[in-house]
Amino acid sequence: MRRLITVLISLLMVIPTLAADGNKVLKMVEERLIGKLAPRDTHAIMLMSIVDPKGGKKFREMEVWEKNNPQGDDWRVMKFRKPADVRGVGFLVLSDDQMYLYLPEFHRIRRIASHTKKESFMGSDFSYDDMGTSGFSRYYNAKLLEEKPHQYVLLLTLKPGARKPYGKIKMWVSKESMLPVRMELYSKSGELVKISEQKAKKIGKYWIPVKIKMTSVKKGSYTVLEMKNIKLDQGISKRIFTKRFLKRRVK
């Protein structure tokens, strides 16, 4: 009996330690994605291949500018280059709840509310939320499930009241890059919805995710997002992240 009590006490002591470690690992991931260890700014070409369950392919091409915002969510501007029917469409993210869409046909900028984040991003397997810049720890508690020789495995559970589409996320983090290499995204009812597989590359002093494959489990479709011509720490001006720039044509 005494032995059992000792085991239970040990377990109760271990569980908070693992939970604390989980949040610590997640913080380290976020530091590299959007925090102090992330590039101050990024400019790249984003290529997107959308593959439907029958193998049919569609392509998108975007130019992306990002800037690390030490006070809050990172800023991002995306300009669509291909296909022709979305050429010139722009998307500006200033925070989780301040986003704008530019429609060149009408020379019009529309504010879009954060409910759109549930929607598919340009018909891909990514949602607007998946493309977000606000990190995880604000919305999820992390628990360290397992520590492997080269990876941590975390379980992220949604904080009460947090408005995010996924109820839980299982995340595999590379110890080398301290970036996620695989994520399983579960709905609030516990169903596995999507799987994200990521490849990172060291550019200068930074580890940068350069290729992400997002698979929709139920639909059987997947999307591959690749970053090309990546330029880091170029001192991108804050003027890029404005409605003025959103309307400006880029080559």
Added chain:
Amino acid sequence: MRKLAALAAITLLLSGAEIGGRVKAFTSLFLSRNLRGPYFSHRAGEFFVKRMEIRLKLQGEVSEKISYGVRFDAFAGPDAYFLPFPESAPLGSPAGSEPFELNLYEAYIKVSDFLLENLDFTVGKQRISWGTADKVNVVDNLNPIDFANFLTFDPDYFAERRPQLALNLEYYAGENTKFQAVLLPEKQYSPLPYGFSSLLIPSYSIYQTSPEIIIERKENTLKNSNFGLRLSTVVQNTDIGLSWYHGNFHLPVFAGFSYAAQIMIEQPVIGPQFRFSYPDLDVIGVDLAGEVFSVGFWAEFAYYMPESLEGQVRVGMGPTVPFRVFEEGYLKYVLGFDYTLGIGNGLYINAQFLHGFFDERDYTKEAERMLNIRKGQFFGEIENYIMARAEYKFASETIKLSLGTLMELGDKTSYALMPGVEFRLKDALSLQAGLFIVGGDRQTKFGAFKDDRTGFVSLKLDF
């Protein structure tokens, strides 16, 4: 030599230009019979619109801070007229054998950091959008509504506005604040559909002879120019805009008639005369947009102050009766929200309450009586509407189902339903099909189209 230089300059300009555009085929047909309608006369199955559209857009930069944009639109109806036979038309002149229209939709030059840092100057034929609502922007009065295409029920032309010649200064103060000053050196007029008189004149059908239309327009002088000022900023995470427009009504105002009903036998017969005017007006606008608990919301309020316009009516040999046409000022507004419900891939819903459609005004009681103007007619009194739209995309967004509705509220009500489906056949190639179905009281603006049910198919290719 001069021609060669011009050709060389154009070639140089185009060599750096990005060329894009659209080819669109739009066909609609009537699904119901209506031989005595107020606007259309047709049998079921008759074609309503058969049209090819081609857009060609050139965009480029002359330098880092100077850019330009040019768009040509060409429309052609594929119905050849057989009187005279198409072969009789000169070769290379399709307009001789079928209706063909080419217009310069927009052409502008934009200079960034013009004279001052953060000051952009755009000159030329351009579209300037104001407001935060979805399509029905009561504060947006710089560019006139394309009313001719509005009545084709082509969803691409619903409440679309036409670019105008303008000088547009935009000064960006900080990240979120902009001050804009626009000068439109010419008066603006909405294109109207053929035979528009029957829409404009209440009880038009009672007149036995074709009326003479007198249109009063103001001269295009610098003093008469239209202009607009707007300040936009972000307060408490809400986009706010304040605007002032000074200009003219884009749609004609029915301002009086004379009708010599009792004519002496020896005197020459004088038919009815109808007077239309495009009076000036000032519009003070406030618009805002933001979100609460992830629900997007927007609102626009516009206070219209038309110039004092005197109407006149003379019937038979009686005296001319003058009256004031408009109330001194009146309010139009729109309140709306949108949200994506977590059903399947996400069901998008968008709803707006609209007080005052773009053609409606607040007339004096006297004008209503003298000109037979009422609610529920085009160019009539201000009425309330609810517009709502639902969209659902699936199959990796290759298929989009939509249902739009427009409800006219008031003593007499009507509704229009616009179900549609869009297939994205390939990237930049889409096929769209839809219906326009109206129900409710015929004595309302949209109820009058009750027997003009239409269906359409549209194929669009962007390049």
